[in-house]
Amino acid sequence: MVTIRDVAQASGVHVSTVSRTFSAPHLVSAETRNRVLAVAEGLGYRPNRAARALTTGRTHNLGLIVADIANPFFPPLIKAAQAQARERDYHVFVADTDENPLMEQELIETLCKQVDGVLLCSPRLSNRVIERLRAQVPFAVVNRRVKGLPTVLMDVGQGVRAAVEHLAGLGHRRIALLSGPSGSWTSEEMHATATDAAVEAGVDLTVLRPNEPTEQGGLAAAAAVAGSGMTGVLCHNDLVALGLIEGLRGRGLDVPGDLSVIGVDDSLPGRLNRPKLTTITMPTAAAGRMAVDLLLAAVNAGDAGTAALARLETTLIVRESTGPAVPAAPAARLPAGRAVR
Amino acid sequence: MVTIRDVAQASGVHVSTVSRTFSAPHLVSAETRNRVLAVAEGLGYRPNRAARALTTGRTHNLGLIVADIANPFFPPLIKAAQAQARERDYHVFVADTDENPLMEQELIETLCKQVDGVLLCSPRLSNRVIERLRAQVPFAVVNRRVKGLPTVLMDVGQGVRAAVEHLAGLGHRRIALLSGPSGSWTSEEMHATATDAAVEAGVDLTVLRPNEPTEQGGLAAAAAVAGSGMTGVLCHNDLVALGLIEGLRGRGLDVPGDLSVIGVDDSLPGRLNRPKLTTITMPTAAAGRMAVDLLLAAVNAGDAGTAALARLETTLIVRESTGPAVPAAPAARLPAGRAVR
């Protein structure tokens, strides 16, 4: 292993000069700097960040904790966060908690010594625990409100409102919300906004909860939806929507012919599905970048700065899984298109 | 920050005793050990891994480098690798190269000082460079053959052979291989095996290459496939297959009615698609676990051990995107089902 000492020796200067060449180049004469740089290059020298961390207290590492790497919601976020971090000369540890709060806590505690900050994505941990842990290491949070922490929220409410209006506009009078796990900020937000929007649009909303946030959850919910008279369904995410469509199909129901289904995430499976899923985009990549920047800002500000809160817009993308309502029961048949409102 | 020194002071022993309590407990009397442990617990002491690394030379970190986190092939592998690593008390840096070899090299070089080993997944780097870099840090490789390096191969050949036989059995006489980027081990392997298998099965194989390994690549290839007389297509991965199906559909061609399409990966989008994609499973999770274990073995053996090579089996999963061949041209109509062989 080639160290700062080797470089110093080979270029005939003291170690501190080499150190400065890398961490405070302006304090070194151009001539010396170039010589040192050349020698370092030749020797293949790379600063040891761990050793540097020991003196500076800065590891230049970040921790990124997610519930489930394999959930298609996360990869774009991870990718963006990791890219943004590297842009800022940070490396990132990625850890998966398997949706387990204890694992999450354990992870934070073992990771915190090697990172300058931790990014929590849709954490399952209680706010209480997060607030306690926060003494150990700076946090930033995605899709969760924790008092005083830098936060990035993907404002699913906007999209939900648009989705409800879209369904109402297509003549759907009875709609369902297939809610996700309770305790999730996104779930609560969806629930609250959908309830409001339904009242405003004059449609009837039934909340079915909680559902596994997976294809299985959607599949299982098909039983409750089919034959219930509800013709429009807003699902917790694309996976649930896809599962629901599958389950409905198994019961001889067509989407969008018989029912309209909307997902959330704008994930790859939804885009590739037939019918292409009408969905609410979650700006996951932007959230990842943003969160890294807020986290880094918090890290560099110490406890000084006020915690930033970024709300990212979501929008409804209308594709093929929604269409005009077809009354299931002998109800008044409405003209196709915008019947209500 | 609470250090080993604080614990030593508070429990009335010397720092080295505290150190031993954590890194070599058997060298400390039960009584002392318990006292130290209790004090440490009370103070919330956590060993600083970076500092430890400085003396031991072991960081207990691993680097995991992939071409594209958002490609659905990788997340299950990342998840499994990361879980396995944690099981062994290792943390993992995850980095995305954006399919860029230079980025890959740069990443390896900056990461290598903070990790005990690097896991390269489907690397885009040339073997020459990898072999040079290997002096810096131990490697393990997934889906690439590099002389002397611990390797995990997902033996796509088995699946490809089965796929070709499956198509032949369904009466397809002219089949296409939508190959991926050249230089990829998996691509080459698919190419070689498909060629062999086609000869053995007595079918005509046309290789279309190279294609972007994405939905777009498949979509673009639809033009070349439609009306070519080829009725069975084996694609580089599920995404390509899905794109192809989409493109075919746009040209009024039905899958599996008019053509049969097979993917590779058994990814989520393929499972959720209609028709459900016939595909070759890639045991990505197993590969991730395995690769971590081989890497750790290499790390602990120094340069001693012989480089292990693990070949993981792949198998064909027949779902809905393949069916009996329907001769496009006035060829002899064969009985449905297994017509050939």
Place this chain on the structure above:
DNA sequence: ATGAAAGCGCTAACAG
């Protein structure tokens, strides 16, 4: 602008 020296948190011989 550069050198000297101390020290970050921890481990690893070596004594005792």
Place this chain on the structure above:
DNA sequence: CTGTTAGCGCTTTCAT
């Protein structure tokens, strides 16, 4: 079994 000491690679005063 425990204390002493030196040092990992690097940064950072403080001198010069």
